[in-house]
Amino acid sequence: MSTKCLVSCFFFFQSLLILGQTPEKISYQATIVNADNTLLSKTRIAMKIAILQNSLSGTSVYEEVHSPVTSSNGTVSLEIGGGSPIRGxxxxxxxxxxxxxxETSVDINGGSxxxxxxxxxxLSVPYALHAKTAERIADDGNYVLKAxxxxxxxxxxxxxEDVGNIIECTADATLTIINNFVDMKIGDVINIEAHNGAKLIVETADQVELNYAKNGNAIFESTLENVRFGxxxxxxxxxxxxxGQ
Structure with missing residues (x-):
């Protein structure tokens, strides 16, 4: 029986959460359906997750396998980084x-x-993970913290000081982007994290656009033992x- 997997919308818009207690994992959710679009429910399947570098046909730097059971609505939830590694x-x-x-591959019979x-x-790099690996990045022979x-x-x-670094919000607070913030150059970035139930609001001054709206704002509201980032x-x-909001 053929099958297909509805992955992208669930993964990128709902499930990019770095778990507070286990920061080297990414929550992942997908819905498995048969070729006739019926849900594959309450079935133990096998999934192989690969992380490819640079392109869709790039080098696989990490692969792991999982054997989740689909829910009654065909959903599987797992943690990338928590499976059985087979590469890297x-x-x-x-x-x-x-x-x-x-890259996602599936065997609906639970085999290989x-x-x-x-x-x-x-699309949204897990910045908490980026920060964890940043100490291994060499600069002129010396190890330096990049974020x-x-x-x-x-x-x-x-x-x-915020430019190029990570705003690590652990209590409700607002970060305001002022008019003519010249210390941040075009192309510069600030990484945003709200931790463990904290809510971070990013707002702009009256003459400053955020996502093409003047005086805009974005809200990063985390839940307990989770992180929202952007x-x-x-x-x-x-x-x-x-x-990411």
Whole structure:
């Protein structure tokens, strides 16, 4: 019996959560359906997850297998980084050397005759993982931290130190992007994280655009033992794009 896997919308928009207690895992959810679009429910299947570097046909830097049981609505939930590794080490992936793509293969009979279901780009790099591997990145022979976590518990304006680093919000607070924030150049980024039930609001001044709306805002609201994350990127003098909220 042939099958197909509805992966991309569930993975990229619902399930990119770095677990607070086990930060080297990414939650992943997919819905498995048969070729006739009926749900494959309450069935033990086998899934192989591969992380490809640079392109859809790029080098596989990590592979693991899982044997989840689909729910009554055909859903499977698993943690990438928590399966049985068959290639590479998840903790050794250097996320700064992307882009990376997630490739999914499935055997609905629970064996090892995997059928490729597709691959999609990991659009939002897991920045908590990036920070963890950053200490291994060499610069002129010296190991340096490329993305420094900055504690954020009190509302304030964005400043020079934030650029290129990680806003690590552990209590409800607001980060404001002021008019003509010249310390952040076009193309520069700020990584955003809200931890363990904290809510981080990113807002802009009256004359500053966020996602093409003046005086816009974005909300990153985490749940207990989870992290919400995103990326703030400057695209013009007073214009920013934010993803992940």
């Amino acid at each position: 080490s998840f903790s050794e992936i250097v996320w700064s050397k992307g882009p990376y793509f997630i 005759s995997y059928k490729l279901q597709g691959a999609s780009q990991l 420094k976590p900055i504690s954020f518990t009190t509302s304030r304006n964005a400043n020079t 990326l703030l990127r400057k695209i013009d003098v007073n214009a920013y794009i934010i993803s």
